[in-house]
Amino acid sequence: MRQQLVQLLYGVSISSDLDSGNVELAERLILNAVLDGLEIGRAGIWLLNAENTAIECRLLLDRENNQEIQTLVLPRDAYPAYFKALDTQRTITAEDAHTDPATFEFSESYLKPLNIGAMLDAPIRYKGKMIGIFCCEHIGGARHWSEDECSFIGALADLYGRALSAQENERTNAKLERANQLLEQRVAERTRTLEVTLSELTTMQEKLIESEKMASLGNLVAGIAHEVNTPIGIAVTANSSAKDKLNTLNKLIESNTLTKTALLEGMNHLNECFKISFANLERAAKLISDFKQTAVDQSSLNLLETNIKDYLENILHSLMPLTRSHNIEVDIQCNDDLKLITVPGALSQIFLNLVNNSCVHGFVGRDQNKITISVTVDKQSDTYSICYLDNGHGMSEDVMHKVFEPFFTTKRGNGGSGLGMSIVYNLATQALQGEVSIDSKPNNGVTVTFKLPMKLA
Missing domain, CATH: 3.30.450.40 (GAF domain)
Known part of the structure; x- marks a missing residue:
């Protein structure tokens, strides 16, 4: 040339x-x-x-x-x-x-x-x-x-x-920058909402603790504190995961190695994190709203016809950041068409507590963790049973006998409130009008069994 x-x-x-x-x-x-x-x-x-x-x-x-x-x-x-x-x-x-x-x-x-x-x-x-x-x-x-x-x-x-190619990279970078700014804005908004919610909840708890008896404290009052913390923790985890993914995408852009596949995977991951975060923050806000309206009256929870398997899957899906961080495999065994007249909000709170307790107590320092939830129907007695089983550390007989008592915890001084299983017991026996029992041995996991009526009055 x-x-x-x-x-x-x-x-x-x-x-x-x-x-x-x-x-x-x-x-x-x-x-x-x-x-x-x-x-x-x-x-x-x-x-x-x-x-x-x-x-x-x-x-x-x-x-x-x-x-x-x-x-x-x-x-x-x-x-x-x-x-x-x-x-x-x-x-x-x-x-x-x-x-x-x-x-x-x-x-x-x-x-x-x-x-x-x-x-x-x-x-x-x-x-x-x-x-x-x-x-x-x-x-x-x-x-x-x-x-x-x-x-x-x-x-x-x-x-x-x-x-x-340079033009396309510039446009992609601009889109990611806008997505990053939007995420930061939403996180800031959710954080402000969270601060207000926690402040209101703390004030309510302090007043109720001073005025209510121990039995009342074991019911919805303490349950609100515990249950709000769980979806909030999940939302924080989802936001953190989204931030990590954004950092990864930014590094790929800076190194000029971003592919369409990586971009699509990243955007899908961000969408999933947003869905999880929004769902759990809305759940926390609803708990506060219900608390203001009903105080400690559990009987005001709404009765709804519910597909039990679909509802359990939705609960576990919202807990995916928590179960994934502990390498937990979840298996739900239930008839696809089983519909019941029940209080789905109470079921949600129960399983949020159970999964959280398995992570905090049962799966610490363990691998190959598994949770099995099975649902069976007894047509003769017009009842159904839900069995929650984890393969964690288990507990001693002495701990097992005290586990439903309010404020009893083996994590005293390490963030344990001792209210989680008390809330589970109260929701099962009052809101769901059923029975609950627990069985466990050291190094042999925990089994929690609920026997509940097919239709609530």
């Missing part, structure tokens, strides 16, 4: 305009290099439309008339020979554009009025697909296009693909 062409290519390849993400700057840079290198009067970038039915002028520089053109459109059906050549040839080298099989259709309408005698068109390919052409137009008579000139225009077409 001639030294002049090599120098022009080098100048374009090292220009910051090429990788700036501003494709308009790159187009002007490349077209000016085409005009200088081939010593022609007109050069343009034409891109195929989305339907592949026409080719549209992106930018055409006309030095002969000192003009810039961006409004020309060539429909495929008006120039079938030219489009056939575009579809099948690597490069169109029309030394006499008026007679060449690929370009003769332009003779009367385009070439003669502009005194164009020869054309050199090179395809622009992006991600393996032809998206347009570089069109080089020689003013005057016929012209022979050398192999060096064809290679030169082909190399510039490849550099234009690099500019398009």
